Amino acid sequence: MSAPVGVTLIGTGAWGRRLAAAVRRTAGLRLVCCFSRDESRRLVFAQEFGCAAAPSFDAAIDRGDIEGVLLVTPNYVHGEQAVACAARRKHVFVEKPIADALSDGQAMAAACQAAGVTLMVGHGLRRLGAARRVRQLLEEGTLGTLVLAEANFSLPGTLTPDTWRAYRRTCPGGPLMQLGVHHADTLQYWLGPVTRVQGSFARLATPAEIDDVAVAGLDFASGARGVLTSSYVSPQTYFLRLYGTTAVLEYRTDMSVWPAAEKMDGATTLSLLLRTGPVMVEFEPRDVLVEELEEFARCVRGGAKPETGAAEALAALRVVRGAIESHERGAVVTLEPAGSGSSILFGEAIS
Numbered sequence: 001m002s003a004p005v006g007v008t009l010i011g012t013g014a015w016g017r018r019l020a021a022a023v024r025r026t027a028g029l030r031l032v033c034c035f036s037r038d039e040s041r042r043l044v045f046a047q048e049f050g051c052a053a054a055p056s057f058d059a060a061i062d063r064g065d066i067e068g069v070l071l072v073t074p075n076y077v078h079g080e081q082a083v084a085c086a087a088r089r090k091h092v093f094v095e096k097p098i099a100d101a102l103s104d105g106q107a108m109a110a111a112c113q114a115a116g117v118t119l120m121v122g123h124g125l126r127r128l129g130a131a132r133r134v135r136q137l138l139e140e141g142t143l144g145t146l147v148l149a150e151a152n153f154s155l156p157g158t159l160t161p162d163t164w165r166a167y168r169r170t171c172p173g174g175p176l177m178q179l180g181v182h183h184a185d186t187l188q189y190w191l192g193p194v195t196r197v198q199g200s201f202a203r204l205a206t207p208a209e210i211d212d213v214a215v216a217g218l219d220f221a222s223g224a225r226g227v228l229t230s231s232y233v234s235p236q237t238y239f240l241r242l243y244g245t246t247a248v249l250e251y252r253t254d255m256s257v258w259p260a261a262e263k264m265d266g267a268t269t270l271s272l273l274l275r276t277g278p279v280m281v282e283f284e285p286r287d288v289l290v291e292e293l294e295e296f297a298r299c300v301r302g303g304a305k306p307e308t309g310a311a312e313a314l315a316a317l318r319v320v321r322g323a324i325e326s327h328e329r330g331a332v333v334t335l336e337p338a339g340s341g342s343s344i345l346f347g348e349a350i351s
Helices: 014-024 039-049 057-061 075-087 102-115 129-140 175-191 288-300 310-329
Strands: 005-010 029-035 068-071 091-095 119-122 146-154 194-202 213-220 225-231 237-244 248-253 268-274 277-281 333-335 342-344
Touching: 005 014, 005 057, 005 288, 014 029, 014 039, 014 068, 014 288, 029 039, 029 057, 029 288, 057 075, 068 075, 075 091, 075 102, 091 102, 091 288, 102 119, 102 310, 119 288, 119 310, 129 175, 129 237, 129 248, 129 268, 146 175, 175 194, 175 213, 175 225, 175 237, 175 310, 194 310, 213 310, 310 333
Parallel strands: 005 029, 005 068, 068 091, 091 119, 146 225
Antiparallel strands: 146 237, 194 213, 194 333, 213 225, 237 248, 248 268, 268 277, 333 342
C-alpha cells in the first residue's frame, strides 16, 4: 500500500473543518499543513487537527512534503489560488463551484493540464447513495421517458457585512451559485446536458446586498424541461422531483442534519409514485466527503481520473452563469458546452 498523500488545506472555516475531519476518516490522505488569513484561527485549527500552520499561502503550498492542496476558500479566489498551486505542480481539490467566472474555471483547467496535475472539484452530493440509486433507476428505465424535473436547495444564513457571500460582486447569483449549483451538477449527471436557461433573481428578505432568491428554467438536450430554485432566507430545504411517463420520483432530505454531509443519506427518503400507488426505494448510505477525497488520493497516485473534474464543474457553472445572463438581459440564453460561455438564443425580451 502506498503512503498517504500529504495535503495542505487552505481555508479553516466551517467547511474546511468538515473536510479536515473527513481526511481523518480516509486512508489515502494525510493533513500536513493548513493556512487561513486569520492567524489565531489557523493556530487553533492546526492544534485540533494535528498539522502545521503556515504563515502565508505561498508557504503552505511550497512545502516539499505535500503533493496536493485542498482549496476551501471563497469562490472568487479559486482561480488565482489553483493556478498558483499548478505552478508548483501540486494537485488541486477545490470546493464547488469551480469559480465564479467561466474564464477563471477555464484558466484553472488549462494550468493544471499543462502542469500534469489533477484538478478535482467538490461536487460531492451527486455521490450520495440516494443520488446513485436515482441514476440506476433512470438507467433501468423505471421512470419511462423523463419529461420534467424540479429541484430546490435552500439554507438560511447570516449574511453580515463581513461575509463575502453578502455581495453580488463576490458571490454573483447568490444562493444559486452557492447552493443551486449542487443540483445543477446532479441534474446533469442524471439527465444529460442543459442547453438553454431562463433566470430570475430577487432580493426580497435579506438586509444584505445580495439577491436572496433565484429561479432557473432549464431545457435539457433530451427535450426534458426543469426548474431549479434556491433561497438564502427560507428554512433548510433539499429536494429533487423527476417526472417520467411511467413514474414520478421524489427525493427529499431532512436538512436539519446539515452541514454533516455524511448524515444526509440517513435523513433522505426516496419514493416512486406509480399508477398503482407509491413505493419506497431503498439505497445504500455513503460518506460522500470520504469517497471524493479517497478518489482525489487515487488521482494523485495516477490510478484514477476525477469524476467531477473541470468539464463537469464548468457544465454546472454554465447553468448558473446562464441564468444570471438571462436575468440581466431579459432573454433566454443558450449554453455552449464546448465554448467559453453562453450566447443569446433569441434577440427578444422574455415576456
